[in-house]
Amino acid sequence: MSTCEDSDVRADLKRSVMTRVPPLLTDLYQFSMAYAYWRADRHREPAVFELFFRDNPFGGGFSLFAGLNDCLVFLENFAFSDQDVEYLRSVLPANTDPDFFVYLKELDCSSVSVSAVPEGSVVFARVPLLEVSGPLAVVQLLETSLLCLVNYASLVCSNAARFRLAAGPWRRLIEMGLRRAQGPDGGLTASRYTFIGGFDSTSNTLAGRLFGIPVAGTMAHSYVTSFSSLAEVWPQTLTPVGGGSGIDFISQVKGRLSSVCQLLGSKTELIREGELAAFMSFAIAYPHKFLPVIDSYSVSCGLPCFCAVALALCDLKYQPLGVRLDSGDLCRQSLEVRRVFKECSKQFSVPQFESLIIVGTNSISEQSLAELNRKDNEIDVVGVGTHLVTCTRQPSLGCVYKLIEVRGRPRMKLSEDPEKSTLPGRKSVYRLLDTDGHPQMDLICLSDEPVPTAGVSLNCYPLVSETSLQSITPAQVTSLRLDVFTCGQITYPINSASESREQAQISLQMLHPRHKKLQEPHNYTVAVSERLNSLVSDIRRGNNKGSNFLLSN
Amino acid sequence: MSTCEDSDVRADLKRSVMTRVPPLLTDLYQFSMAYAYWRADRHREPAVFELFFRDNPFGGGFSLFAGLNDCLVFLENFAFSDQDVEYLRSVLPANTDPDFFVYLKELDCSSVSVSAVPEGSVVFARVPLLEVSGPLAVVQLLETSLLCLVNYASLVCSNAARFRLAAGPWRRLIEMGLRRAQGPDGGLTASRYTFIGGFDSTSNTLAGRLFGIPVAGTMAHSYVTSFSSLAEVWPQTLTPVGGGSGIDFISQVKGRLSSVCQLLGSKTELIREGELAAFMSFAIAYPHKFLPVIDSYSVSCGLPCFCAVALALCDLKYQPLGVRLDSGDLCRQSLEVRRVFKECSKQFSVPQFESLIIVGTNSISEQSLAELNRKDNEIDVVGVGTHLVTCTRQPSLGCVYKLIEVRGRPRMKLSEDPEKSTLPGRKSVYRLLDTDGHPQMDLICLSDEPVPTAGVSLNCYPLVSETSLQSITPAQVTSLRLDVFTCGQITYPINSASESREQAQISLQMLHPRHKKLQEPHNYTVAVSERLNSLVSDIRRGNNKGSNFLLSN
Incomplete structure (x- = not known):
């Protein structure tokens, strides 16, 4: 921060x-x-x-x-x-x-x-x-x-x-309840006091500025759905970490996508061009901070896209951060995502894939957080909104x-x-x-x-x-x-x-x-x-x- | 307003x-x-x-x-x-x-x-x-x-x-949730939008000033408990509505209190001097707006005090407004209070006692409001706080x-x-x-x-x-x-x-x-x-x- x-x-x-x-x-x-x-x-x-x-x-x-x-x-x-x-x-x-x-x-x-x-x-x-x-x-x-x-x-x-106690000490917690708070001031109050209560960061930018709370956040589904074609990716080149001339990032990703689909047995016909374009574009803007939401359509098409773009970033010596899951059974999906990361790590010799972060955000309550400690899952970071700031219980x-x-x-x-x-x-x-x-x-x-x-x-x-x-x-x-x-x-x-x-x-x-x-x-x-x-x-x-x-x- | x-x-x-x-x-x-x-x-x-x-x-x-x-x-x-x-x-x-x-x-x-x-x-x-x-x-x-x-x-x-629908069209509804809202702005928002949704007034003074919402409110228990003796009543005289010289209000009330206790079979030993002093003092400050909370100790001692002070006000041609109940079984108590008002009206020939207002305020929810329409009661005005502004459900x-x-x-x-x-x-x-x-x-x-x-x-x-x-x-x-x-x-x-x-x-x-x-x-x-x-x-x-x-x- x-x-x-x-x-x-x-x-x-x-x-x-x-x-x-x-x-x-x-x-x-x-x-x-x-x-x-x-x-x-x-x-x-x-x-x-x-x-x-x-x-x-x-x-x-x-x-x-x-x-x-x-x-x-x-x-x-x-x-x-x-x-x-x-x-x-x-x-x-x-x-x-x-x-x-x-x-x-x-x-x-x-x-x-x-x-x-x-x-x-x-x-x-x-x-x-x-x-x-x-x-x-x-x-x-x-x-x-x-x-x-x-x-x-x-x-x-x-x-x-209580959310912190339920989550355990090591899992990172992001407060993101501004849109569900009792108006602007309610939102600011929520961000300040959930941080004091044990959260690690907030999505509320003003709270970051006013109270010095670390801020966090990457992309919404709208970013993904705003893209429909690879023609919207711009610039199309990315300079490797060490410098040198820009690499054609689209070709790099396309090459990686074929291998990924082959490895995962994914049908390339199910890959959505818009989603792939959104991920590429975001990676070009944030090569050091690549963490997209991968279920705007479905994890089965978002995950291969992520892997392809993340592998292309690794090719250029960047370190992708991870993925966000925002719907469905987060525990089950996180296990599947982790399995794929490990397979990629092995297959493509990218050990950094082992430590990719999985963020979960889907109507998280104290109960669902506590469940994370009981059920197998691979979620490293949890974003909490409504139930936290409105204190539903x-x-x-x-x-x-x-x-x-x-x-x-x-x-x-x-x-x-x-x-x-x-x-x-x-x-x-x-x-x-x-x-x-x-x-x-x-x-x-x-x-x-x-x-x-x-x-x-x-x-x-x-x-x-x-x-x-x-x-x-x-x-x-x-x-x-x-x-x-x-x-x-x-x-x-x-x-x-x-x-x-x-x-x-x-x-x-x-x-x-x-x-x-x-x-x-x-x-x-x-x-x-x-x-x-x-x-x-x-x-x-x-x-x-x-x-x-x-x-x- | x-x-x-x-x-x-x-x-x-x-x-x-x-x-x-x-x-x-x-x-x-x-x-x-x-x-x-x-x-x-x-x-x-x-x-x-x-x-x-x-x-x-x-x-x-x-x-x-x-x-x-x-x-x-x-x-x-x-x-x-x-x-x-x-x-x-x-x-x-x-x-x-x-x-x-x-x-x-x-x-x-x-x-x-x-x-x-x-x-x-x-x-x-x-x-x-x-x-x-x-x-x-x-x-x-x-x-x-x-x-x-x-x-x-x-x-x-x-x-x-929904609270308005539950209360029926004629019962007056006061919003009083500021202290339980999500901070200052949450409170302002609540006052404004509950008024738009069908409430009649708010206790939130700033909302009154900013939005032109009618404001309402009389006294808290602390006002009652702050008094311990009739010596604290000041001034001790009150000028009748028509003018003329000030009447010794304490004597006037004391005289009325004996008759009320006799009528109601109340033991005068149970009357608390502080509560009586608080009511007198409030009546002297607000002879046209007398509406105290009568259960700071218990309704059985607050009600005779109210009747005595209200009768003394009537003696001076003022029109007392009513009472507030803030604990216990509001329906049952309101029936008892109304019965006493009617008895006083008859016994002391004060027809205005028939139309005294009974305000109820005690953790009112949509369910308890709806109950008012099913159970016998005499509550004219309802004050709602927590369940309204926090939208508990x-x-x-x-x-x-x-x-x-x-x-x-x-x-x-x-x-x-x-x-x-x-x-x-x-x-x-x-x-x-x-x-x-x-x-x-x-x-x-x-x-x-x-x-x-x-x-x-x-x-x-x-x-x-x-x-x-x-x-x-x-x-x-x-x-x-x-x-x-x-x-x-x-x-x-x-x-x-x-x-x-x-x-x-x-x-x-x-x-x-x-x-x-x-x-x-x-x-x-x-x-x-x-x-x-x-x-x-x-x-x-x-x-x-x-x-x-x-x-x-």
Whole structure:
């Protein structure tokens, strides 16, 4: 991979994309509430929200957290334009106090602070990933935009990690979902976060330019079908690698084609002139990068054409790259293609045919990728689009953003649906590691509790399960969140996509394989401290100052 | 709905959003092919592509076509920046002819023309929706961007139309999926196209400003849980509608609360002071727009609070709007809420309580909406997020863009997968109507065939089905596509979201109910003319000049 731009330029470019998120891109009710807070003179009250999701996606045992960089750039640039404010004036009730709009015009995030899990970390359901504190009205206004920036980024990044696990570590994965994404920005987001999740490259050229992601891609069927005759091949000569005078490439290929058809027992009557012309023309344009799609008509006619052109390239000392298969039973076809490559290698003494690459691209899903590891096949590189970027199995992560504290008092939402209840109060989150260095539990404590000590037993209440008291002695304790935004300033490096990808790989490597199983993974324990558990019980019973029942007060 | 901007400003704004789609937002292989065409001096050859999808989404009988406006604005602005070209130079092979980059710098769509189905039209699988003609390299480069702009727009618009059909015509539908969309732009696209598909409003404020879509929304649970005491209610007085001195609203509500609890047999000990304070405070800020969410703790405590505050508003001659339910069994709860409203109406002589609105919002899917029509309930307005914008049931439409003609010669892709084959040649598409004015068949002809005549029998071959010859006599014949872009100029009005929505409603109304059934709809016939059918057969057999077999030539 190569790019023409240094990382500074790229960072600028990236910011210029990211700052497109205007603060008006939020739900109207945020403004309705902000006005009600302002009207009650509560808008400056210190408040804290936290962002989390309730279930690991795709029935899996983990997720990857992503979207943080976009959130930080969004927060740094948060300000309403005059036009924004005039629009809000037109949709809020006519009797809204005009001073509220003056207030909106002056708003920014200079009083907001955020702590967060680093981008690309392995995370689990119900762990607060982002804690946002600041004036009540401002942190309320941020809700929808932050959710929008984290939800899909984390989902598609986690999906990519699963595809990577399914594919195994050595098979190369190309993301090519732009045409099936939710519009242009959805496509860019998909390319960025699938790379972070473990893909090797993208077909999305803009993502390559903006994020420095390696780009990949050769030809579509339309290229093949656009040719109908050898007369369209131009120029008709190709200079050998070592230099010298151009060789008549058409004659060279035709000679090779007869031998190939003879070797393979192919009927030359089935060779399509247009397909052969397309391959020749592409080889002349890309003699070092020859990798055509060979099933525009059928593999049985595309493969001999490829072999003939590739052999002609070898004759001129070029190294053809391989082929792409885009339909039918990829496993079966790849075996046949490899067999032919080996036969050619032997017959024509071209050892480089042994290492030709076979790319497979045909509605690849996590399941079909996993199958590649079970069935015999010779596919080296897989291109994935639709199922990856749309996250077919579960197209939404369902992150939520919940109020946990106002004016130093813990707040909690109860609900008719128990899983919609929240955990009150400001918290610290610790990842407890076992003696092998594997994460064994995420522990959510109130922020004023002492940090758990390695080697010392502690009591906690696992969430989800039967909430019975459990005792655990961590071998190591790490704090999961960092201060990333303090009083309007980004205090955390805006990582490049490559850096976040590395963080994801490290974080995934630490996780025990039992939690990474794609089917029926072992549950990872997320627990609350005894004190947090007591606070929840108190609030449920109405015994907490923060949740008075009306007449018991 | 009201907006502060006239439609000109809005059109400008909209264009400024749309023109964000840079031409580099495409797959790398488009550039690989463009260079190979350029190298073979084929880049200026006249070529034609068409865009279609292979199956109606969601197992349905139809789709809505959307995204056209975005395509037109994209085409009009298509040009590479110097930085784009420098980036491409860095990723294409080092031996790429430098003159190719000069060519790229000068590229635009001034030689491109497009005919298309109007935005918001009912369309069917395999009908070419967009025909793009121009220089081979340019129309190839447009592929991914056009697909990206049409795919999700049409999918989510069709999904919205299904939700509308499931909800029935009278129930109001609010789109509120921004936080679950594929990032900011995905969210904007969702808001725009679900409105066109039949939703009434959106929670997405920026979509309101940019597209003139009505916006809606009141409060989240966090607003309720942010309050803990009546001391937080400020101001504590409210002026009656007719004017006069402010009334002590807290006392007014407290008085009403006792009566309500007595009437409902509610225990006042279960009323949460914070929830009551939140409702009061919101009512004071929005006395004309009072519609709180009443299940932040439980409906049994939220409902008496609502009634007390709403009654106090009525005392001051305000008209409360209603309530929102966001968890649990919405049907059952809405019946209970309506029963209470009626009891209050009778007991307290407030007839306006009879017409209070009940809004339901809790992971609404097409199925749960359809259930509302089968089960007793009192839900007037439904807010839909995740399942609408992510299109859970089928998160991708799978539009494709296929080469059909080069230099006047028809082109066709055959395939190992028969459904991946394409229809060759430049075409006209006619919608044949029956005597009741319902569409009965879409007929795809070669463009040089005569227009079918109303009242005259014609023969055709239905696609998909058993391809046996069928005879049909249309009562009316309409041409499905219009010229929308001619030699670089948009020649079709850029419709507002409202105009496209109207087009969608008209087009859907014409469609016979049997094709609109959400489950097991009747198949709508898409057929090809006899001449097109012959061309396909010729090419399959290799008898066509455009698809020579190598040695039969």
